[in-house]
Amino acid sequence: MSNTHSVSLQAVLRHLLLIAGAAIMLAPFIWMISTASKPQTEVFSSELHLIPYRFALWDNLREAFAKANLLRFLLNGVIVTISIFVLQVMVALPAAYALAKLRFRGRDTLFALVLFGILIPPQATAIPVFLLLHKVGLLDSYAALVLPFTISAFGIFLMRQFFKTVPDDLVDAARMDGISEFGIVWRVMLPAAIPAVTAFGIFSVVAHWNDYFWPLIVLNSEQLRTPPLAVAHFRNNEAGTSYGPLMAAAMVIIAPLVIAFLFAQRRFIEGITLTGIK
Amino acid sequence: MSDGAMTIDAAAVPARAARRTLPAHGSRRTYSAYALVAPAAALMLVMLLGPLAGVIALSFTDYQLGAPHFSWIGLANYQDLFADKVFWIALRNTLTYVVVVVPGAVIAGLAIALLIQSGTSLRSLYRTIYFLPVMATLIAMAVVWEFMLHPQFGLVNGLLRGAGLPAFAWLQDRSTALYALCAIGIWQAVGFNMVLFLAGLVSIPKQLYEAAEIDGASSGWARFRLVTWPMLGPVTTFVVVVSGIRSFQVFDTVHVLTKGGPSKSTEVLIHTMYTEGFEFFRSGYAAAITVVFLVFVLALTLIKSRLADRGVHYT
Amino acid sequence: MAQIELSTIRKSFDGTDVLKGIDFRIEDGEFISLVGPSGCGKSTLLRIIAGLEPQNSGQVRIDGRPVDGIRPSARNLAMVFQSYALYPHLSTFDNIAVPLRMRRLSAIERLPLLGPLLPGRRAKEHGIRADIAAIAEQLDIAPLLRRKPGQLSGGQRQRVAVGRAMVREPLAFLFDEPLSNLDAKLRVHMRAELAELHRRLKTTFVYVTHDQAEAMTMSSRIAVMMGGELIQVGTPAEIYNDPGDIRVAEFIGSPKINILPGRVWKDGGIDVLGSALRLACGATAGECRVGVRPERIDLGAGPFSGNVVHLENLGAEAFVHLAIEGAGLRLIARLADVRHLPAMGSHLAFGFASDAVQVFDSIGKRIPLKVEQAERVREPAHV
Numbered sequence: 001m002s003n004t005h006s007v008s009l010q011a012v013l014r015h016l017l018l019i020a021g022a023a024i025m026l027a028p029f030i031w032m033i034s035t036a037s038k039p040q041t042e043v044f045s046s047e048l049h050l051i052p053y054r055f056a057l058w059d060n061l062r063e064a065f066a067k068a069n070l071l072r073f074l075l076n077g078v079i080v081t082i083s084i085f086v087l088q089v090m091v092a093l094p095a096a097y098a099l100a101k102l103r104f105r106g107r108d109t110l111f112a113l114v115l116f117g118i119l120i121p122p123q124a125t126a127i128p129v130f131l132l133l134h135k136v137g138l139l140d141s142y143a144a145l146v147l148p149f150t151i152s153a154f155g156i157f158l159m160r161q162f163f164k165t166v167p168d169d170l171v172d173a174a175r176m177d178g179i180s181e182f183g184i185v186w187r188v189m190l191p192a193a194i195p196a197v198t199a200f201g202i203f204s205v206v207a208h209w210n211d212y213f214w215p216l217i218v219l220n221s222e223q224l225r226t227p228p229l230a231v232a233h234f235r236n237n238e239a240g241t242s243y244g245p246l247m248a249a250a251m252v253i254i255a256p257l258v259i260a261f262l263f264a265q266r267r268f269i270e271g272i273t274l275t276g277i278k
Numbered sequence: 279m280s281d282g283a284m285t286i287d288a289a290a291v292p293a294r295a296a297r298r299t300l301p302a303h304g305s306r307r308t309y310s311a312y313a314l315v316a317p318a319a320a321l322m323l324v325m326l327l328g329p330l331a332g333v334i335a336l337s338f339t340d341y342q343l344g345a346p347h348f349s350w351i352g353l354a355n356y357q358d359l360f361a362d363k364v365f366w367i368a369l370r371n372t373l374t375y376v377v378v379v380v381p382g383a384v385i386a387g388l389a390i391a392l393l394i395q396s397g398t399s400l401r402s403l404y405r406t407i408y409f410l411p412v413m414a415t416l417i418a419m420a421v422v423w424e425f426m427l428h429p430q431f432g433l434v435n436g437l438l439r440g441a442g443l444p445a446f447a448w449l450q451d452r453s454t455a456l457y458a459l460c461a462i463g464i465w466q467a468v469g470f471n472m473v474l475f476l477a478g479l480v481s482i483p484k485q486l487y488e489a490a491e492i493d494g495a496s497s498g499w500a501r502f503r504l505v506t507w508p509m510l511g512p513v514t515t516f517v518v519v520v521s522g523i524r525s526f527q528v529f530d531t532v533h534v535l536t537k538g539g540p541s542k543s544t545e546v547l548i549h550t551m552y553t554e555g556f557e558f559f560r561s562g563y564a565a566a567i568t569v570v571f572l573v574f575v576l577a578l579t580l581i582k583s584r585l586a587d588r589g590v591h592y593t
Numbered sequence: 594m595a596q597i598e599l600s601t602i603r604k605s606f607d608g609t610d611v612l613k614g615i616d617f618r619i620e621d622g623e624f625i626s627l628v629g630p631s632g633c634g635k636s637t638l639l640r641i642i643a644g645l646e647p648q649n650s651g652q653v654r655i656d657g658r659p660v661d662g663i664r665p666s667a668r669n670l671a672m673v674f675q676s677y678a679l680y681p682h683l684s685t686f687d688n689i690a691v692p693l694r695m696r697r698l699s700a701i702e703r704l705p706l707l708g709p710l711l712p713g714r715r716a717k718e719h720g721i722r723a724d725i726a727a728i729a730e731q732l733d734i735a736p737l738l739r740r741k742p743g744q745l746s747g748g749q750r751q752r753v754a755v756g757r758a759m760v761r762e763p764l765a766f767l768f769d770e771p772l773s774n775l776d777a778k779l780r781v782h783m784r785a786e787l788a789e790l791h792r793r794l795k796t797t798f799v800y801v802t803h804d805q806a807e808a809m810t811m812s813s814r815i816a817v818m819m820g821g822e823l824i825q826v827g828t829p830a831e832i833y834n835d836p837g838d839i840r841v842a843e844f845i846g847s848p849k850i851n852i853l854p855g856r857v858w859k860d861g862g863i864d865v866l867g868s869a870l871r872l873a874c875g876a877t878a879g880e881c882r883v884g885v886r887p888e889r890i891d892l893g894a895g896p897f898s899g900n901v902v903h904l905e906n907l908g909a910e911a912f913v914h915l916a917i918e919g920a921g922l923r924l925i926a927r928l929a930d931v932r933h934l935p936a937m938g939s940h941l942a943f944g945f946a947s948d949a950v951q952v953f954d955s956i957g958k959r960i961p962l963k964v965e966q967a968e969r970v971r972e973p974a975h976v
Contacts, residue, residue, distance in 0.1 A: 028422045102311040212416070250418035257413050258414055483676060488678065
């Protein structure tokens with residue numbers, strides 16, 4: 001307002017600072033792509049250059065896929081994250097509906113337990129859950145990766161808060177139409193809760209796709225490895241020798257989520273910041 | 279659509295009346311309620327609350343995975359723990375990590391959010407770029423960072439040498455390794471904090487800034503002091519605590535990049551717990567470490583709920 | 594105390610013209626209302642006066658001094674916002690203190706920890722406290738000084754916002770729909786309070802509202818805005834009795850003015866609903882519209898008739914809705930004496946005095962009635 005000069009100066013300063021910060025944020029990504037595109041000889045050169053003299057991305061990718069069964073690991077990631085999400089919804093939605101809309105003895109206690117459950121960090125329960133899975137002989141299986149996460153106290157809380165905003169009249173109308181309480185959950189509440197379920201879905205899939213701690217503990221077999229575990233093993237076996245393929249493998253592992261994020265940023269940011277509430 | 283709406287209106291009144299006069303329906307609904315919450319309640323017991331009680335109980339035993347017997351040994355695990363130098367190193371490193379990463383990621387997140395919000399152009403591009411590290415699998419990016427920090431061929435030392443500055447063996451040097459991990463931690467957390475601050479900034483009523491203008495707060499700093507900072511208060515405490523809890527859980531980068539080394543200089547609580555519990559299978563001892571970790575995390579959570587109650591301004 | 598002059602103020606947002614050249618002078622010490630339907634540009638005009646929004650062209654002068662490019666804070670105007678815009682983290686006292694602290698304390702003295710230690714600060718704080726106490730006394734908010742805005746009712750917040758505006762003794766007060774967040778009863782009460790405040794302070798008040806009743810009851814002058822233009826400026830009585838445009842006539846007054854179809858003949862004579870009025874004008878022949886206020890319709894006698902289709906008895910007065918056969922028209926008449934309500938469905942004759950009539954041409958401009966007709970206008974009561 002005061003004068004146009006200072007306004008444009010401020011705008012230039014804003015862009016300069018933000019671009020400088022953005023360069024730092026993007027540096028690892030650029031370095032990853034750069035290294036993944038370089039042949040071995042250029043990787044091991046003290047001279048700094050980002051654009052490879054010889055473009056070797058395809059060779060490095062081919063080598064990465066040859067050295068590790070990356071496709072299988074990606075598939076594992078998909079199977080595990082999708083199973084976790086579907087089971088979380090199947091468990092959380094009915095409970096959330098009952099907590100939000102039905103009156104029964106012990107409801108408040110149960111809800112208090114849910115709130116308490118949100119506070120428990122996953123590392124805290126790792127040892128007993130591991131021992132439990134050991135006892136029932138489920139270690140080193142998809143079940144070991146999925147079962148502990150089928151219960152999401154946070155998911156129940158989130159859905160319950162959402163259902164609270166659905167008018168009681170809608171539920172009563174469904175009852176008048178002869179839909180059972182179970183039917184109401186899936187045929188009335190789920191469609192109404194799609195935005196919340198989507199946000200929770202993104203939160204859940206991102207969290208478990210990127211999870212390293214739990215798969216590291218319960219897995220042994222190579223063919224069950226999830227993507228993060230796969231990169232870690234790749235790095236342990238190859239580090240110091242083949243950085244090109246290692247960076248190519250890292251690219252492959254982060255690609256699915258990053259690409260999905262770039263296509264639906266708003267939804268992803270919404271979903272991920274849900275953890276803020278947690 | 280309109281048919282549906284009519285049904286809803288028509289049904290509302292009689293349904294409410296039915297609830298009052300016919301308790302039989304109500305009790306059937308109560309059974310349904312128990313059936314609906316049963317799976318969640320059972321799983322919560324088995325996977326969350328049971329294990330939580332279990333870890334506390336385990337910390338008073340000498341249980342080791344695969345051992346045929348175990349016995350209650352009272353506070354012996356804790357005595358061992360507090361007598362163990364590695365535990366104190368891990369605790370100190372964890373606290374150092376928290377004390378570096380939390381202010382770093384919070385201040386940077388706030389600064390970026392303010393910068394982005396101070397103009398209108400390219401907002402969503404910047405937001406996307408700064409948020410990208412939150413989305414990328416940390417383990418994969420940790421591996422990239424490792425190579426960026428490579429003493430000979432890494433980008434960081436390459437740039438330092440180019441500027442005529444001394445290079446470091448970042449992750450291999452015990453005086454820099456922990457701080458290198460802190461840098462990665464900040465890099466990864468900044469975007470998350472930025473998004474929370476952006477949400478907070480957007481929700482500040484525009485009229486407050488106009489009132490401040492009219493009241494004489496003519497400099498940007500005066501308006502920040504009068505409106506932005508106090509209005510962000512609740513978001514800030516929230517971001518600080520969430521960053522704190524996440525920093526306490528640091529494990530991935532440590533495990534894949536340094537394994538707690540060199541010479542324990544990056545040993546952190548959860549990593550110690552992992553080593554004791556899942557490499558040496560000393561479950562009881564690892565449980566004691568978990569309990570210490572839990573105490574810190576729950577304390578932070580308590581602070582959060584305390585401050586959250588106080589921080590609410592408008593109704 | 595200030596005179597505010599606006600000359601050819603233009604403003605557009607994204608290519609839409611919001612203000613299309615406003616020329617206007619607000620006199621020192623007057624209470625002027627900017628009134629109009631939402632989207633007419635009245636709030637934008639107020640914000641341009643305040644300096645919160647730059648105009649595209651034109652000039653704002655306060656006491657003859659151009660203020661374009663001068664920051665809002667330097668114009669020495671006070672503003673009361675629709676949402677009150679109280680700082681939620683500050684107590685009532687601190688809210689009112691903000692403009693004083695901003696003006697009287699230096700940037701260093703305002704620093705949170707260091708500030709209070711500086712030598713001159715105590716004396717200044719003392720002065721501030723005295724000023725606020727005086728304001729609180731006047732506005733009757735002394736017991737609320739320690740509370741936060743969240744703990745105040747709507748009316749109390751409103752008063753605190755006025756206090757924050759008053760404490761700096763501004764050249765003029767700007768109000769942006771300050772009563773619209775209050776319930777109906779409180780609104781009526783605050784109307785009286787604000788008018789009284791204006792009489793006491795004798796400062797210029799510029800008051801934006803979409804509620805014609807607020808404008809009518811408080812202001813010394815009303816400026817009616819529509820579609821980014823200033824249509825008419827005048828005292829409430831002038832605006833009500835002598836609107837220059839049919840849109841003004843329709844906007845001001847509740848219930849709305851009755852508009853009847855009419856016709857201007859070549860000789861200047863005027864017909865309404867097929868009956869000739871004893872009036873004449875100099876306008877060219879053609880369609881016209883004739884406005885009659887509900888309270889000027891006389892029920893029971895006259896050349897027109899209609900069926901009673903609806904009755905609103907408010908106790909002190911009543912409104913009779915009449916449907917006029919054949920014309921597809923409804924009109925509303927005010928009945929002062931509710932003891933003699935007509936029956937629903939009854940057939941009723943009505944008429945109106947010729948000086949009750951406002952005639953508008955086909956584009957809505959007021960048609961002046963001929964002076965020589967004035968004689969005839971006064972004669973027989975009914976047309």
